[in-house]
Amino acid sequence: MAQRRHLLQAAAALALAPLLIPARAQAWPAKAVRIVVPFTPGGTTDFVTRLVAAEVARLAGQPLVIENKPGAGTVIGVDNVAKSAPDGYSFVTVANSFTANQTLVKKLPYDSLKDLRPVALMGLSEHVLATHPGSGLKSVADIVAQAQAGKPLSYASFGNGTSAHLAGEMLKSQLGVDIVHVPYKGQAPALADVLGGQVSMMFGNWPEFRGHVQTGKLLAIGMATAQRSQYAPQIPTLTEQGAAVVSNSWNGLLAPAGVPDAVVQRMNALVNQAMQSEAVVQAFQKGGIAAKSGTPEQFAEFIRSETGRYAEVIRKAGITLD
Incomplete structure (x- = not known):
């Protein structure tokens, strides 16, 4: 009787198994995924x-909803996700x-290392220093001459502590001249004022500036690259002109700490696969964006390296936001 009872219990368990397994091993994502962009629409980060x-979304079979939450040098948008449920x-x-904010902002509302975890690096855009045609600036020498x-x-940036801000401070340090910083909440409004002549110059992402340079609405003073850019070989670098400023904008995904490893690995794989698709490859090539990929661990190391690089620039220039 006891043996029969055990067999009946086992049979009952097997009968329930098909119902229980899907509930416990439901594939991610099972619903829409939210991605916060801490910049205004229209810039490279938003585009990428x-x-x-x-x-x-196509690969995962679920929608990805983009929410733009600019402000406070991206702190508002990042904090929103840092405090979100770690459910993937x-x-x-x-x-x-x-x-940069890890050095610039003394009281971040989140712990960059403990509250967030790297998922995937996506793209990198080279910077160009550009001005409006009526500024009288055509070269680094002209900047020095006008300052003297x-x-x-003045120079615009897409926010305090952003790469465009720090590039401007590096330029000032290299040239030993005074250039007033004018921060904006995103690249699009900053670019609009440079185009309108309200601000003298700006470091910006080549993908957004290229069309304006080609039509003559902007004049490129120089590329902020170590060697001439493959995307704009006709434009001299700032280094060639005596100002060794190398600057770019990169983009990558973070998740709240506590998100399951399986979800992080899955999203990383999806992003890497997406960047190999024909649509993304063509758009990146057309836009002058270098595709980046790799593991979450490699992205974490990249973040550590960038944090150290910017900390040195910030401390040398004595930049503070608080």
Whole structure:
């Protein structure tokens, strides 16, 4: 009787198994995934995120919803995700400012190392220093000449602590001249004022500036690259002109700490696969964006390296935000 009772219990357990397994091993993602972009729409970070997200959504079979939450040098958007449930349905796209803020902002509302975890690096865009045609600036030498003549100079950036801000400070340090920093909440509004002549110059992502340079609405003073860019070989580098400034914008995904490893690995694989798709490859090539990929661990090491690099620049220039 006892043996029969055990067999009946085993049979009952087997009968329930098909019902229990899917509930415990439900595939991720099972619903829409939210990605916060801590910049205004229209910039490279927004473009890269939407482009890659569209392909990830196709591959995953679930929608990826983009939410733009700009402000406070990206701190608002990053904090929103850092405090989100670690269920694998909230991510944030970060850029250079995420690493710079670890030195610039004394009281971050989140712990960059403990509250967030790297998922995937996506793209990198080279910077160009550009001005409007009426500024009278055509080269680094012109910037120095105007500054020495006492003419007011200003440079726009897409937010305090962003790569464009730090590039401007590096330029000032290299040239030993005063250029007033004018921060904006995103590249699009900053670029609009440079185009309108309200601000003298700006470091910006080549993908957004290229069309304006080609049509003559902007004049490229120089590329912020170590060697001439493959995307704009006709434009001299700032280094060639005596100002060794190398600057770019990169984009990558973070998740709240506590997100399961399986979800992080799955999203990483989806992003890497998406960047190999024909649609993304062509868009990146057309836009002058270098595709980056790798493991979450490699992205974590990249973040550590960038944090150290920017910390040195910030401390040398004496930049503070608080």
